[in-house]
Amino acid sequence: MENKKLMTVKEFAKEYGLGTNKAYEMVRAKGFPVITLGKKKLIVRDRIDEFLYKNIGNSF
Template sequence: MKEYFYKSYDELPLTLSVQEIAIVLGISKTSAYELVRRKGFPVLKIGSRLVVPKEKFREWVAKNTGGSI
């Protein structure tokens, strides 16, 4: 299994997998799948993959925390 260690927002890839979302948010992979299935979460389905554009993820976090990252 590939391990991810991000020290800053700028190190994130352009699109994040569900596993990467879980790591960045510090939640389980199961919780990350529940999150990406919520209405309003910025997820793209490409084939069978679910990915989240980095900028849209950042906007979602800011909107849902009342702040910015």
């Protein structure tokens, strides 16, 4: 794994073992650490686990 600070939604899905559709659904969740540049969505890598821990028990 490279030491990149941002990742694409497809990279996120692969790294966390999610399907692409579910990954995009999570990216649209309130508070998810995503930056939108035009149509491209980039996820802040070091904030993902924090978001997941805060949302344990929630459905996406």
